[in-house]
Amino acid sequence: MLLDRFIRYIKIDTQSDEDSLSTPSSLKQYDLLNLLKQELGELGVKTTLDKYGRLYAKVEGNPAYSNIGLCSHVDTALECSGKDVKPQIIKNYDLSDIKLGSSGLVLSPKEFAKLNELKGKTIITTDGTTLLGGDDKAGVAIIMTILENYLKIDKTKRRGFSILFTPDEEIGRGPEHFDPKQYGCEFAYTIDGDDPKYIEIENFNAKAIEIEIKGKSIHPGSAKGVMINASLVLADFMNSLPKDMIPAKTEKREGFNHVVSIEGNVEVAKAHYILRNHDSSILDKQVNDFKNIKNELFKKYPGCEISLQITDQYKNMKEIIDKNPEVKNHIEKVYQRLGYQFEYNPIRGGTDGATFSFKGVPCPNLGTGSYNHHGRYEFAVLEEMEKMVEIGLEIFKL
Ligand SMILES: [Zn+2]
Structure with missing residues (x-):
């Protein structure tokens, strides 16, 4: 189940370390990478965990079509601890203020307008002492759930699926040692944004x-x-x-x-x-x-x-995306087929996908359904994560 999976991943501390020169920057990122390797193995998927902590996996689809990739990062931000995350699960949200444990912090729709859209939804928050880790374990949990469902589709009716989980995104070293051949896809999408309605093809x-x-x-x-x-x-x-x-x-x-x-x-x-x-x-x-x-x-x-x-x-990946219109057309068609609205949202920052794009794998960014990243007010919306699973699965259907 998506929720169980998400909770399992956020409870593992995977903070990266800016002061470290090793790759990955902190060994604890292997705690999640190794678990993912094991879970992929249990699904019958072969993996390569290279010596730099990049976990690759590939599943065959209809050989007449090239693979598409999905990618998320396993590390969490430096600004706030990700150790001993104690999530609160609020079902059937009623738009009231949410107390974050006994920390005295309050997650309020008056301050965070997004909450006003979430009546009746299931919201996962922190207890006010750590970040949540939805950035980007929501992405990791979404990709793993997409894969579970993907494996049930007949091989002839799906495109090949390339998976990449990277360490050290938060310290800007995610794309280091990126190996496009190992990834083996024509283009890819990172699942590392927030609102599912945004498709991000531009960064600074x-x-x-x-x-x-x-x-x-x-x-x-x-x-x-x-x-x-x-x-x-x-x-x-x-x-x-x-x-x-x-x-x-x-x-x-x-x-x-x-x-x-x-x-x-x-x-x-x-x-x-x-x-x-x-x-x-x-x-x-x-x-x-x-x-x-x-x-x-x-x-x-x-x-x-x-x-x-x-x-x-x-550099702004738009330069590469513009030269490869299929990357944009493909995701637009997915949203249209499912009847979902989308908007193009320029990222006011960088993204691992920009470097992947310049290294030969054009790679826009999609949402995760998690918000307020890098701090104690972080929260995720289960129904939006589920929506991303639906969108992600549709990417591969023929
Ligand atoms: Zn992220």
Whole structure:
């Protein structure tokens, strides 16, 4: 049963570890990977768990058609513990405030509007002490349930099914060591979003910029006309950037420059920025803003050194999806056949699917029916997870 499966998976602590250099970043992710391997084996499905903690499985369908893949990640976010998750199951939800255990936290439809849509549904919440792990164990449980149902379909009436469970998505290392040959599908979908009505084929283009300013230090008592305070030059730099292009003032397809950290003294000052935009030509303009400000400040403060280190992080998968229209057409047809509405929703972040797409497996993202990820207010909706099982199964039917 989907619910039992989900509860079984979220009770396993699989938090990834940002500070680790090993792959997977934390060994406890194997606790779930090994269980999945065993459960796949019990269903008669052969698996490959590679030395980097990527679990692949393939099931044959009608050989006249290429395989389609589904993918979820087994790790949970860093912001909140995923150890000793004690879920609360609320059946026949009546739109009232939900107390999260004895933590004093309340999950309220006044604060989280989604809850207003969920009258009569079954909601799974935390007890207010951990995250839930619906991101992305809802996806994992959905894929395993799809597979159970898929195996009952006659081979000639289904497309081949490639499964991938990855570790370390939350620390941006999910697609490391990704092997498209091992995955063996023409295209795939990650099940790692929230609302089932959203199909996500766009993510940010992402760059990082490290600003480093070297000033000239001298005793402040005799500094007139000589001192260049690197920290003040950095403040000038930051104030010269577009004021409204920041995360707190942007939404939907609006990009931003986000200062992640700064440090500085008189001699040296540094700022770490991340730049995001769905449109790569606008992202290039954002980079040019940094270069232009650098040149201006260089003239304004003769003798100071300003350097910019620009790094490419990830790219918008839409570029690849647009070249492979079948990926979009296929999922649109699935929603239409089932009579479900859908919307295209641009992801304001990255996705493992973006890297898979650029490595040869175009890979949009679909919903999980779980919400408020990465924190203690996380919850999942059983009926929406079931809907994703229905949608996922339809993907393979001929
Ligand atoms: Zn996720």
